[in-house]
Amino acid sequence: MSARLVVVPMKDPARAKTRLGAVLPPARRARLASLLFTRVLHRLQRAQADATHPFEIATVTASPAIAELAHGLGVRVIPEGATGGLNGAIRQAAGWAVLRGHHGMAVLPGDLAAPTQRDLLALLDRPADPDRVVICASADGGTNALLLPLPARMDFHYGPGSFMAHCAAARAAGLDPETPALASLRHDIDRQEDLSALLTHPLRATLAEVRP
Ligand SMILES: Nc1nc2c(ncn2[C@@H]2O[C@H](COP(=O)(O)OP(=O)(O)OP(=O)(O)O)[C@@H](O)[C@H]2O)c(=O)[nH]1
Numbered sequence: 001m002s003a004r005l006v007v008v009p010m011k012d013p014a015r016a017k018t019r020l021g022a023v024l025p026p027a028r029r030a031r032l033a034s035l036l037f038t039r040v041l042h043r044l045q046r047a048q049a050d051a052t053h054p055f056e057i058a059t060v061t062a063s064p065a066i067a068e069l070a071h072g073l074g075v076r077v078i079p080e081g082a083t084g085g086l087n088g089a090i091r092q093a094a095g096w097a098v099l100r101g102h103h104g105m106a107v108l109p110g111d112l113a114a115p116t117q118r119d120l121l122a123l124l125d126r127p128a129d130p131d132r133v134v135i136c137a138s139a140d141g142g143t144n145a146l147l148l149p150l151p152a153r154m155d156f157h158y159g160p161g162s163f164m165a166h167c168a169a170a171r172a173a174g175l176d177p178e179t180p181a182l183a184s185l186r187h188d189i190d191r192q193e194d195l196s197a198l199l200t201h202p203l204r205a206t207l208a209e210v211r212p
């Protein structure tokens with residue numbers, strides 16, 4: 001049985017960050033999406049180096065540009081077929097991980113604003129537990145971290161209100177949902193106010209980065 005797989009799903013950057021359409025032109029939205037994705041991968045790799053329970057990192061994507069970027073960073077690429085959005089992509093990733101013998105999977109979005117090393121390790125550096133699901137809410141009730149045993153006994157419910165939906169799905173499957181308060185995993189960059197917070201509080205973001 002091999003390590004847990006950490007999956008970062010990623011859209012084609014040219015189609016990403018549409019909710020920022022009123023404030024950023026398409027080329028800048030694509031650039032922002034790629035930069036955030038790269039930063040999330042870098043931070044995961046830093047956490048990977050310090051973790052006592054090893055994990056592997058992959059992205060699931062249909063985008064050749066994202067695949068190339070990930071390969072350049074030494075991150076595995078799970079090719080996304082015609083899946084039907086994020087939930088389909090995550091189902092594919094879970095199937096891929098099972099075939100490779102991974103005992104568990106964690107999903108983190110590629111648009112986290114400033115995940116800290118401490119919070120990433122608190123989420124990921126834990127032994128396998130076949131009966132536990134870890135779920136971290138985003139500030140708007142979405143799911144910014146989901147860690148579950150494989151093969152998956154619950155389905156994925158990304159979309160509005162997904163935190164509550166994932167908690168309910170875990171319980172219905174007889175899994176024990178743990179919902180740790182990991183502050184730096186609450187914030188992703190979806191709307192103009194998320195972007196403004198990141199830009200007007202560079203010091204806060206930097207401090208979060210260096211927090212022990
Ligand atoms: N592989 C894959 N990743 C997706 C898909 N939809 C969303 N994602 C990724 O899932 C994460 C969270 O998605 P969202 O918060 O909706 O981000 P977004 O799609 O860039 O933003 P909006 O266009 O404003 O909804 C981001 O890393 C996205 O790139 C999909 O259909 N396939």
Ligand SMILES: O=C(O)[C@H](O)COP(=O)(O)O
Nearest residue numbers: 138142143158159162190
């Ligand atoms: O987290 C989720 O369930 C959705 O993918 C999107 O939620 P968000 O609005 O927090 O990005």
